[in-house]
Amino acid sequence: MPESIMAAEMPNAPLDRSPSPASAPPVASAPGPRAAALQKLYNDAINHVLKTCSYDNFAKCFPTPSREVPQSMRQLHEQFNEKLGNQLRSNFEDVLRDRNVVPSLNELDRLVEEAKRRKTRAQEEGVESSPMPNLRPHTLPAAQLYLAHLSPSLAQASQDIQQQQEVTQAENSELLDRVLQQRSEIATLVQGLENVVADLDASVATLKPEELDALREEGRDVDEEMRMVT
Template structure:
């Protein structure tokens, strides 16, 4: 006990005495919804209640001698103890929230409940005052309808992707067809031009006299012989 009294005597005494402040709810990374907020507030209130229960008077009753001899040091020790206890509980709570994915799960539950309320309100509005027909429970549906309902979003996405791909291929094929038609037209124009040249040559040949043809043949032979001689 003398050792405890000596250590408490050496501890610095605070200038002003203060009581434990309420512990705020622990922060979370995701934006909490109504239920997550209520859970955080509930835990924050619980921590505050625990720390208030561990008041200085209750704490001092466990250490009567230091409370009498060095009350300031004991009060400072009590403040440190409550601060560390509150911080430890907040850290543990934050770890549990993160490990168990609590906030996103509660937010998802809020979304499901809100969606159910909207569906109910819509059904009542469409009923026009008549009794609302209860929806068919999912567990009573046949297996084929259940797995088709699960596959519908994926199949719809695949169908949309295939339709987009088909439209792209059709546009590409139309462009290729235009190029082929253009090339075919150019070939037809070229063939027509060659045919006109052949017709002109035939007409020129028909217009020549036999002696003119013989003269041209002789000139061609002479030119050929001259070229061979020079080479």
């Protein structure tokens, strides 16, 4: 078949393919404005908690050690605050990582900035936005909406902290039982020693003076023999 006839029978197919939609830019792993604000808010809350746990409040829980060894109690208070702050920050970092919070907030920042750029570009090009339906805006405050989004993460963090507190309380109860048992054993031992001393005193009281002198003389002889041997 001649090439001219084949060209006439074939439809005019477009040579250029439609361009594929542009892929979304990668989400930055570094904290954006919202993620940084969330981290700052939590750090401020931790600092407030640690300031509330001042040395004066801490010392009221342990009046006797605070009066007897104040320097050691101050060191213990500093170590307690440092460990508590590190534990709270570590738990918060675990929640951020497990819930993928930072990338999600960064993606929200990107979408908001993209929407602002599109709106600005449309205004510069004179394109009027489509009329929005008459929707009634919600009346919820920003804090309530913010907490509604964070409630699952906060609930999980609260559950983890409660489990740690239960474990710590169980360990403290076991330690208290051990201390009480040791005190009982010490009291029994002291009572036994007091009984032995009382028996010795009673035995000495029943001895006659000449018997006491004989015992002293025998003790001196034994001491002399031991010195000669050594």
